[in-house]
Amino acid sequence: MSVPFIDLKRFEEGFLSRWSSKVAEMSAKAEFIGGNEVAILENRLAEYSQVTQVVSCANGTDAIQLALRAIGVGSGDLVLVQNMTFWSTFEAVINVSANPVTVDIDLSDGGIDIDAFEEAVIKFKPKAAVIAHIYGWASAKLEEIRDFSKANGVLLIEDGAQCFGAQFKGESIYKNALISTTSFYPAKVLGGAGDGGAVLTNDFALAEKVRQLGNHGRTTHYGYEAVGWNSRLDSLQAAFLNISLDYLPQRLASRREAVNYYNNTLPKLGLKQINAPGVYLENGYCNVCLLEDDDQKTRLEAALKEDAIGFGNIYPGAMSEQLGAKGFLHAHVGEYNAQRLCRSVLNLPLFPYMKLEELVEVTDTVSRILVKR
Ligand SMILES: *Cc1c(COP(=O)(O)O)cnc(C)c1O
Numbered sequence: 568m569s570v571p572f573i574d575l576k577r578f579e580e581g582f583l584s585r586w587s588s589k590v591a592e593m594s595a596k597a598e599f600i601g602g603n604e605v606a607i608l609e610n611r612l613a614e615y616s617q618v619t620q621v622v623s624c625a626n627g628t629d630a631i632q633l634a635l636r637a638i639g640v641g642s643g644d645l646v647l648v649q650n651m652t653f654w655s656t657f658e659a660v661i662n663v664s665a666n667p668v669t670v671d672i673d674l675s676d677g678g679i680d681i682d683a684f685e686e687a688v689i690k691f692k693p694k695a696a697v698i699a700h701i702y703g704w705a706s707a708k709l710e711e712i713r714d715f716s717k718a719n720g721v722l723l724i725e726d727g728a729q730c731f732g733a734q735f736k737g738e739s740i741y742k743n744a745l746i747s748t749t750s751f752y753p754a755k756v757l758g759g760a761g762d763g764g765a766v767l768t769n770d771f772a773l774a775e776k777v778r779q780l781g782n783h784g785r786t787t788h789y790g791y792e793a794v795g796w797n798s799r800l801d802s803l804q805a806a807f808l809n810i811s812l813d814y815l816p817q818r819l820a821s822r823r824e825a826v827n828y829y830n831n832t833l834p835k836l837g838l839k840q841i842n843a844p845g846v847y848l849e850n851g852y853c854n855v856c857l858l859e860d861d862d863q864k865t866r867l868e869a870a871l872k873e874d875a876i877g878f879g880n881i882y883p884g885a886m887s888e889q890l891g892a893k894g895f896l897h898a899h900v901g902e903y904n905a906q907r908l909c910r911s912v913l914n915l916p917l918f919p920y921m922k923l924e925e926l927v928e929v930t931d932t933v934s935r936i937l938v939k940r
Contacts, residue, residue, distance in 0.1 A: 570916050570925045572877025575753055577920040579814050586760075589806045604805040609765075611812055616731075617742040618767045620774035623800035624781045627728040627750020630764035631659035631697065633798060634746045637766075637776040638695060638722045640665050645693040645897060647721075649679045650885045651905035652699035656726045657886040660697060661895050668693060669887040671901025674908060676844050677855070678706025681715075683901025688719050690900065699726040702881075703756075703852030704733050705740050707844035713743065724748065727767070731756045732819050732850040733843075740847075741767045751808055756822070756850050757815060760807040763800050818919040822851025825921050829854055832930045836937050853881060854915040857908070864913060867936045874932045879914035 598604070605623060613621040624630050640646060642664040648657050650669040660667040668691055671683045679698045687693070696716060698706070705725075706712060716723040728750035730740050741747045744767070749755075751763030766777045779785060784793030826849060833840055839857045843849035858864035871878050885905035887896055915929050 568924065568928055569875030570877060570921075570928050572879055572914075572916050573754055573918045575758065575918075577918075579817065582810065582814065585810050586807060589810065590803060593803060593806060598802050600799060600802060602802050604802045604809055605800060608800075608805040608809050608812075611809065612765060612767070615739070615812070616767055617739040619769045620767070620771060622766045622774050622777045622781065623805065624764045624766065624777075625798040625800060626762040627726075627748060627752060627755075627764040628655040628659055629781070629796075629798040630748035630750065630766050631656060631724065631726055632662055633777045633781050634724045634748055634766050635659060635663045635665065635695065635697070636780050636795075637773050638724070638746065640695050640722070644695065645691050647684065647687050647691070647693050647696035647900075648886060649698050650887055650899070650901075651677060651882065651908055652701055652726065652886065653728070653882065654886065654889065654891070655728075656697055656699045657889075657892065665694075666897040667886075667892075667895060668897045669885070669899045669905075670696075671899075671903065672905045672908065673706065673708075674904045675841070676704070676707050677701050677841055677908065678708070679712065680901050680904065681706070681708045681711055684712060685715055687900035688715065688721055691898065693721055695722040695724060697724045697726055699728070700730040700733075700740060701853075702841065702843075702855050703729055703849040704843035704847040705730060705735065707846065709735060709740075713745075717745075722746075728752075728755060728764075729852050730850060732815060733852075734848040736846050737848075744768070746770070746773055751804070756819070756852050757808065757811060759804050759811075761801075761804055763804045763808065765800075819850055821919040821921070822917065823849070825917050825926060826851045826854070828923070828926045829915065829917075829930075832926075833933065836930065836934050838933055838937055851917060853879075854917040855881075856913045856915060857911045858913055859907075859911045861910070863937070864911065867913065867933065870932050870936045874928070876929055876932055877916055880909075880912055881914050882912070883909050885909055
C-alpha cells in the first residue's frame with residue numbers, strides 16, 4: 568500500500584456539498600470581493616486565536632510583508648530572521664527593502680537560538696525581528712524572546728504560518744504576540760481552496776495600517792495615504808475557510824492521534840524526533856525526524872521511495888545558504904545548527920484522517936531499515 572506524504576482530498580462527509588452550494592449561492596449574487604464572508608472569517612479567527620484584530624490578506628507571505636510595513640520597517644532597516652524557516656520569511660524582509668541578518672536556531676525545538684538572538688540584538692540594534700514557529704509549535708523560550716525584544720525596542724513579528732491551532736500554556740500562540748501572521752495555503756492546518764493569509768494583533772492602530780496597506784494604501788475611495796498593494800482575501804476563499812473552521816477540531820484531533828502514534832512507536836525503533844516543548848499542545852502539522860547518520864538517512868529515504876511512502880525534508884537548506892540570499896544577507900549570528908538540521912531532517916507523512924494501517928506501513932519501513940536484526 569502506498570502512503571502519500573500529504574492527502575488534501577480527505578474531506579469530511581458533507582463538506583464538498585456545503586462548499587458547492589456556497590459557491591453557487593455567492594456566484595449568483597456576484598459576491599466576490601469583501602462582504603459578509605470575509606468579515607465573519609476575520610471575527611471567527613480573532614475569537615479562535617484570542618486576539619482582538621485579524622486582517623485577512625492574499626497569502627502568508629503578504630501577511631509578513633504587511634506586518635513589516637505596518638510596524639514601519641523600510642529601506643535600509645536591519646531585521647533579524649531565523650535561519651531555518653520557509654524562504655518566504657526571509658524573502659519578505661528583502662521585499663520591503665530591509666536588510667536581513669540571519670540568526671541560528673536551537674536544535675531542540677527548531678526555534679531561534681535565544682543566545683544568538685540576544686547577541687544579534689545587542690550587536691546590530693535591529694529595528695525588527697521575524698521569528699517563525701515552524702513544525703506546529705514555537706520556541707520553548709518564546710516568552711523570553713518576546714520580553715527581550717520589548718525591553719530592547721525590537722519590534723517582533725511572529726510568522727505563525729505553521730502553528731494555527733497549536734497552544735502555548737493552554738492558550739493560542741498568537742494571543743500575546745505584538746503582531747503575528749498566518750497562511751491558509753491548502754497544505755497548512757487551516758487550508759483554503761487556494762492562497763490566503765492573515766495578520767493578527769491586539770493593536771487596533773497596527774491592524775488598521777495593515778488593512779490600509781493591503782488595500783492600496785487607500786483612505787477614501789480615490790484617496791491614498793500610502794503606497795500599498797492589493798492583498799485582499801477573496802470572498803469565496805473566506806467562505807471555504809469558514810466552512811473549514813467548522814471541521815477544524817476534528818482535523819486537529821486526527822492529526823494529534825497520528826502524532827501520538829509516531830511518538831509511541833518511533834523512539835522504540837531508535838528514530839530521533841524533534842518534539843514540541845512541554846509547554847505546547849502541538850497542532851500536528853509536521854513530523855520531524857533527525858537522522859544524523861548520513862548513510863542511514865540515505866538508506867531510509869531509498870526504502871521509503873521503494874515502498875511508495877511519501878516523505879519530506881523540511882527544510883533542506885538554511886536561508887543564509889540560498890542563492891537568492893546573495894547580495895542581500897547583511898550578517899549571520901550564532902552557530903550553524905540550522906545547517907545541521909537541514910542535513911538530517913526527514914518528515915514522515917502526517918495529515919488529517921490518516922488510517923492506522925497507513926501509519927503502520929510507514930513505521931514498518933522505518934523498522935526494516937533502523938532495527939538491527
Ligand atoms: C507557508 C509558509 C509561509 C508562506 O505562506 P504562503 O501563504 O504560501 O505565502 C511563510 N512562512 C512559513 C513558515 C510557512 O510555512
